[in-house]
Amino acid sequence: METPTVQVIAAAPTPPGRLRTLPVLYVEDNEVNVILMQAMAGKRPQVQLLVARSGAEAVAAARQTRPLLVLMDMNLGDCHGTELIGRMRTERPDAGTMYVAVSAEASSEQINLALRHGFDRYLTKPLRLDALLALFDELDQKVLGANPI
Structure with missing residues (x-):
């Protein structure tokens, strides 16, 4: 069995005085969506x-990198997001990681299903840049409060 690989996208240079980074795991099997997320995340140098392009890669990446935020597409090639979040939360039940579902399915039924299965939030595609940046900023403030510079 092959070991899953995880692509690490280097963070933008860290501004002077900013020592923290925010590890964010994006679980997505659509290359166009990956490219869009890379461009949006590039707006926050600390990210x-x-x-991870599959559920198996996501589980391996979470073990290795301990992300503070997991953005997860709900319809992956090897599993559904509701299945994957159960596996990931079982692996790291007390990690303090925020899990956010990302999907084009915007019905209240789908959103409620995701939240019942353990997601903290639900973002719909196409992602709004302002909503994503606000999420990164919220996480940054949480980390800053826990680890003042």
């Missing part, structure tokens, strides 16, 4: 974006 270290890691990309």
Whole structure:
């Protein structure tokens, strides 16, 4: 069995005085969506974006990198997001990681299903840049509060 690989997208240079990085795992099997997320995450230099293209890669990446935020597409080639979040939360039940579902399915039924299965939030595609940046900023403030510079 092959070991899953995870693509690490280097964070933009860290501004002077900013010592923290925010490891964010993006679980997505659509290359166009990956490219869009890379461009959006690039607006926040503290974000270290890691990309997993399957559920198996996501589980391996979470073990290795301990992300603070997991953005997860709900319809992956090897599993559904509701299945994957159960596996990931079982692996790291007390990690403090925020899990956010990302999907084009915007019905209240789908959103409620995701939240019942353990997602903290739900973002719909196409992603709004302002909503994503606000999420990164919220996470940054949380980390800053826990680890003042």
